[in-house]
Amino acid sequence: MGRVSTSGPDVDVPAVLALLRAATAADGVRPLSEDAELRLQHRSPGGADLVERADDGTPVGYARLDDGVAELVVHPDHRRRGHGTALLRRVLDAAGRGPVDIWAHGDLPGSAELLAAHGFARARVLLQMRRDLAGVDPDPRPALAEGVTVSAFRPGRDEEAWLGVNAHAFDWHPEQGRTTRADLELREAEPWFDPEGFLLAWRGEPDDGGELLGFHWTKVHPPGDAGPEPVGEIYVLGVDPGAQGLGLGRALTDLGLAHLRGRGLAEVLLYVEEDNEAAVRLYEARGFRRSAVDVAWRRPERP
Structure with a gap:
């Protein structure tokens, strides 16, 4: 053994x-x-x-x-x-005695067999969705609300503003909404981190009372990580609840996809909760298809 x-x-x-x-x-x-x-x-x-x-x-x-x-x-x-x-x-x-969630990436049969036998049941489903980038507009010019501009993330200057909007946008999410400054800085230190692909939507001047409304953080996976060739990712896309209704989700999606296409990539992926029906519809309307599934299996709290 x-x-x-x-x-x-x-x-x-x-x-x-x-x-x-x-x-x-x-x-x-x-x-x-x-x-x-x-x-x-x-x-x-x-x-x-x-x-x-x-x-x-x-x-x-x-x-x-x-x-x-x-x-x-x-x-x-x-x-x-x-x-x-x-x-x-x-x-x-x-x-x-507490509850336990175990993630089975890929929802492989062996994982299901092991976990079901020990009293676990499927609790969350995370979809991986993909689309090719060939049909993406390389130069989208979305109509933004008056006073709203989109610019690249500035390391060392935009962290606290981003953490605040991320927490508001994902207050319902058990992982993303709890992101800390240390978590962010770990990712800023990774070789894949590219501030030019981390897009921030501001109302007003960022350093003069401006308000961060939303963001689209993209990522590029190296060959062998998500496929034989490099693959882009909609890493995190979020809009502050107070800025809903301005069309920022669609605008930031299009700008981020154009950035990834400009990097010469052929494909992009993203992850989204299966029960987030509004987000799934948004991505399907943008040409994404379901590609893979991750499942969280849960064992409830024991008496």
Whole structure:
């Protein structure tokens, strides 16, 4: 079976990252969310890392638990040997009596089989949607409300304004609405971060009493990350509730897609909650199609 070690300096991060790459290659989907992988890479405080090891110490399974939400993966060469069950049991032990959500990226049959057998039920569905960029207007000129302009994010100057609007726009979202300055700065330090693809809609002058109304943060995945070629992403798109009705969602969507097309990309993806029907309709009207599914499985609080 192997043995288990928990979070701490003994976690061999490069070896775990190699495990994640092997699972991605075998399954065609990344086994961890970006946030979980960043926290592993940077050894961010909080949460717990659980590592299932072979007798020679090689990691063959990994799980991360943070505030009642977990993700786990077993190396493709070591599946069907009890490692997934062992990891899941330690996740449940670490979580105690509280409710637990476990994300199954790609909704693979093995994940459903394991989690259903341990009392989990499907609770949230996250759609991945994709479209090609060939038909995108390379130079959209949306009609913006009077006094509204769109400009690129300025590192070191726009963080607090963005965090405020993001919190308001996603106050209903259990992950995005809780983004902190540290979370933002982790992403600003990533090689993919491009402030020119982080578009902010302001009413008035940003440094002279201006008000941030909305934003479209784009991302470019390198080859092998989301496909054999580079792929763009509508990373986060949000409009402050007080600015609804100004057409900013559509305007920012079109401007961000034009930016990604201008980078020479052929395809763009995004993630959206399946039950966010208004957003799904907006993206379908913009030519997006459903491509993949991530599912959060939930075990309710135990008595």
